[in-house]
Amino acid sequence: MTPWFAPIVWEGTFNIDILNENFRQRNVTIGLTAFAVKKYTVFVETFIKTAEEHFMTGYKVNYYIFTDKPEALPTVSLKEGRKLIPVRVEKYERWQEVSMRRMEMISRLSETRFVNEVDYLVCIDIDMRFADHIGVEILTDLFGTLHPGVYSRVRQSFSYERRSQSQAYIPSDEGDFYYAGGFFGGTVLQVYRLTKACHEAMMEDKKNGIEAVWHDESYLNKYFVYHKPTKILSPEYLWDNGMGSPPILKKKRFLAVPKNHAAIRSNEK
Template sequence: MLLIVIVLNLVFNLNLFYSRGCITMEKIGGMFSGAMFLILGFLSMHSWYSSNISFLESLPSFNEATLGATVNLDDTLSFGARPEVNTRTSWNAPIVWELMFNPDLYDRQHQEAKTTVALTVFAVGRYLDAYLNTFLTSAEKHFMVGLPVTFYVFTDQPEKVPNITLAPLRHLKVIEVERYSRWQDISMMRMKTISEIIEKELRHNFNYVFCLDVDQEFKGRFGSEALGESVAVLHVHYYKLPKTQFTYDRNPKSKAYMTEGDYYYHAAVFGGSCDKVKALADYCYLSTMEDKLNDVEALWHDESHLNKYFWLNKPSRILSSEYCFDPLIPYKTEVIVPRLVWAPKQYTKLRT
């Protein structure tokens, strides 16, 4: 029904513009064809998702009734332990740096609360061969060690996913997804897929979900101190810069348009409770689709929309650039423990 309303509204407005001489018939045809393509894409994706998801391993038998209680240890954080960096936002959310938290306390409390975590990662096309094995093996070594974790790998080549050795209570699930020709479309559809898997499965089985890019490698502890209701990470290239240099989308025609903000966040890492992450994913996907209908593309695609979302909906926890670090940057003294680092970029090879 919603799709019918959208089509009728589009036809009405295009006819109005044509009658006023504001648009040519050729342009109308192009816009209508594009809209129909997007609508058919919605329908085909929904049909595919409902009937063709293939799981290679089954989950442990969690359910909403047995999910652990929420743990909040923010009152134990030592905000003065790192005077050289900002450790708290204007809305009183912590910015997590090394030396601020007691890792043993966090792990013990989350283990007692039976906290469960899902991690999603997309490895489509050449990204699988280039990055996935390193990502998974390093994640198993450093990500939420001691907690029940399920790694969700979304790929167009499920048969090529490496069979890594996992500790007890840690699982790997592989979900086959379609490969799109443009990496921008892959990025856009990631948000839709994250929303759908949360609604279909994750919210029934996990307290938290983290969504990460595959072209990264864990180098140190990425633990329970990172868990929170709504979690963003500071982009390592911008956290020391003035806000005037943040690369927000400045195009008023885009849904990602911003004139001001708090921080510049990196879309390579975000997480939180299932409900909060679904809300973020829905916002980014729907905003991107609206831009697409208006023949607009945000400057940094889903990252631009993510920054707009976190400006409107402040994160309850911000991770420092330790949690998404570029080893090539010249300033490194503030990052005592690089926990997750960027892998060498191969964009020319991977995005063609």
């Protein structure tokens, strides 16, 4: 548990049968958002195929894939009640810009579309694969995920934005955890509030010529300082095998796909 009594979800801390009984009675639909802009379309097939095997099995799921190339998305066989929905977006030259624009796009569609189509939103990175069960144990009003590279460090070593001129600024004596930008979510209303606040903070910084140290992740962390998540996911839910297999990790549920970051982010064909 956190100091504000939000559960931190690890293997062995939940009974999935009890949770499934509750969520199935409510007939929930889960929206999964991911961005496949420019070369990142190469990750979509593995992402969707492994999600069909491990993500919210037995539930209705809308996969919202934001992309500048809808025609490049693969055809993947989906289970009943699950849909792959391309959402066309603008192509930005810098990968940092693509990253930061995610908040704007999710915010806008939460208000105009998602609120009418799903009960919960899960917002995650596309360059990943599902490797083990991820189910309704993650669902709550608002959740974040402990960053796998930082979860065991003390607060003073977190890579928060430390420039006081930035809207993402967090003083050295504030903050609870360092959250990953690649896995957050909650109800549509709470995700709307989070992404809207982050986008507005980014635009204020941009107007003043400031770009936060870790882009959208910096603003996400600032938001969670003052709007505590009601549930936190352990690094089981976001891991990179390059960091090994510490004994505390009983499951590796969502794994980074090995890649050449420089090549995949470049503008060259």
